[in-house]
Amino acid sequence: MSVLSAVLLGLAMGVVFGFVLEKSRVFEPAVILGQLQLRNFLMLKIFLSGVAAGLVVIGALVASGLSGLHPKAAIWTADIVGGLILGAGIALAGACPGTTLAQIGAGYRDAWFTLAGGLLGALTFTYLEPTLRPVLLEGGAGKLTLDKVLGIPFPWLAFGFAALIIAGLIALERWRPWRTEVGADADGLLPPPEPSAPAAVPAAASRS
Numbered sequence: 001m002s003v004l005s006a007v008l009l010g011l012a013m014g015v016v017f018g019f020v021l022e023k024s025r026v027f028e029p030a031v032i033l034g035q036l037q038l039r040n041f042l043m044l045k046i047f048l049s050g051v052a053a054g055l056v057v058i059g060a061l062v063a064s065g066l067s068g069l070h071p072k073a074a075i076w077t078a079d080i081v082g083g084l085i086l087g088a089g090i091a092l093a094g095a096c097p098g099t100t101l102a103q104i105g106a107g108y109r110d111a112w113f114t115l116a117g118g119l120l121g122a123l124t125f126t127y128l129e130p131t132l133r134p135v136l137l138e139g140g141a142g143k144l145t146l147d148k149v150l151g152i153p154f155p156w157l158a159f160g161f162a163a164l165i166i167a168g169l170i171a172l173e174r175w176r177p178w179r180t181e182v183g184a185d186a187d188g189l190l191p192p193p194e195p196s197a198p199a200a201v202p203a204a205a206s207r208s
Helices: 003-024 029-036 042-064 076-093 100-105 111-136 146-150 154-175 203-207
Strands: none
Touching (some): 003 100, 029 076, 042 154
16 A cells, blocks of 8 residues: 555545544543543443444454454553553543544634643653653563453454443443433533422421
8 A cells, every 4th residue: 555545544534533523422521521420421332332343343354364463562551651641631631632633623722732732742752752661661461462362263252242342332322321411412511400399398387
């Protein structure tokens, strides 16, 4: 594949991803924060749907011999520390790297600061990588995959996990329907709870 073809393919995939992201409303800050606070499960449903679809497609490609697996090495320290820092940033900004540009396109002006912070963080890590490499980026289990650990062919493992995820999604949707969680204005903000009615005052107490 030529460089131009790769760029055009990447742009096309980005357009499709952005369209689906906007229509799913997962880019909304209230949806992201609601998921972190376990008040809203719309984000989890979208991500698990993508994982299940990816498992089916990749499993079929591997089973047919059209593709192979090229996993990255597992580096425990970098994964844990990086995940904690990323999670804290998502909680503070109400955005993740995949949703920042969608928020900018939707008119969230504070998303520009999130984008600037992400670029600054990437630039800072680039300069600090030689110092951090002995601490964060070395060691680990190497290219560790579950199919090798369990001794099960990847396609069967992928299809099995996809079936479990789909069953879980069906149960989750019945428990928390997405039309309710997306909110009346499709922004992930649920209506405030209705104030409870004041307790009735006994007639004898009111006369006294």
